[in-house]
Amino acid sequence: MNLSLKIWRQKNANSEGKFQQYDVQGISEDMSFLEMFDVLNERLINEGDTPVAFDHDCREGICGMCSMYINGQPHGPGKNVTTCQLHMRSFKDGDTITVEPWRAKAFPIVKDLAVNRSAFDRIISAGGYVSVNTGNAQDANSLPIAKDNADDAFMAAACIGCGACVAACVNSSAMLFTSAKISQLALLPQGQAERAMRAEKMVAQMDTEGFGACSVTGACEAECPKGISLENIARMNREYYGAVLSSK
């Protein structure tokens, strides 16, 4: 396949960025989107140009590092895929593909397509932990957990912290991410000790970082590579209202 790429190039957080056009030839349909970028970068290096900076790590859809906003959608077209799992067969020969970084006040650009997502780490540190000493692996049935709760907690825990929810949201809201992190602990016995304080602190940190409020557009849920549900945001709202009403 031959493609035309319009890629956002920006030296660092403080410089002005702009789109640059690159034509790539001989791309296989079986390549992932990142492999196509590898081909381009190799060529740029050979030509003495600076390669395009982008985040990636596992390249198997589990680490949450890859983050490209492709043709107006985070992680490009297709449901439940990360950029590293997006294959070139999703595009047609001759296509022009526009690639931008996640754009949000809370995710400053580091370089080109790489953004700083440490705001997410600070939301987690604010309360996304358990202080209970869980000890060694226990006898399987010593701590009964309802199947529904186990399933919901597991589904929330699938969040890989990629930030596509923020990138997709008109308000750059981090509610889907934060609610998944609150839910996975609120639903399990080990998470009860800090339950109320967790909701209050994580929501406060989320606001401090400069993420927007929720307009319930559902764009986050639709674009999330892990299918995290809006039910988590409703749960976070309940956790938060309950926490502020009852905390001392």
Add this chain to the structure above:
Amino acid sequence: MSWVTKTLSSSLGRKLIMAVTGISLILFLLVHCGINSMIFFNDGGETFNAAAEFMSGNWLIRTAEVGLMAGFIIHIADGLMLWKSNAEKRPVKYAIVKGEANSSWASRSMGILGSLLLIFLVIHLRHFWITSRFTDEITGGHTTLFAEMIETFANPIAVIIYVIGCISLAYHLSHGFQSSFQTMGWNHPKYTPFVKSVGLSFSILIPLIFAAMPISMYFGWIA
């Protein structure tokens, strides 16, 4: 800051205010639509005028009107502030946004739809509320509300403004109704589909009935 102000000024709290005031406005719409529908008896406005008379004479309703006013003002002020602060969370915009791939147009346009409603509201209050509450009280209340409606809706421009207002309301509610339940934390696989279908029916039916009023008066079907 007290815990109350802190909570209500958080992103979740400000949205909770939108939901609570939004639901109150929906309840008001239900009453407003019910009373106004009495013009469809087509009895020269007799039933409608009697109902309007009762509403303006009843102290309980007049007290509720103060609450309604507050609800509108809070919903509008909070809505405009949220709209602005949310927009500021993305200082550099995307070149391409494929919004239709992941969300409804109405859900992404609540601020614009709300602003259209605000413009409509000002015109609407000028047409009826100010006339009936103030002008009439000064002049001794000779015109009836029904007569005012007939007079207003003889003007095609007024009819068009009202129809646009109703369309904005339909879109605002098509998202707002179900969204407010989610905001209040009510999302459940058993009830949410029901809330969504009630919301959609409400957001089509109520604006349709409202829009039928100026249209039928303009064409003289109700006189």
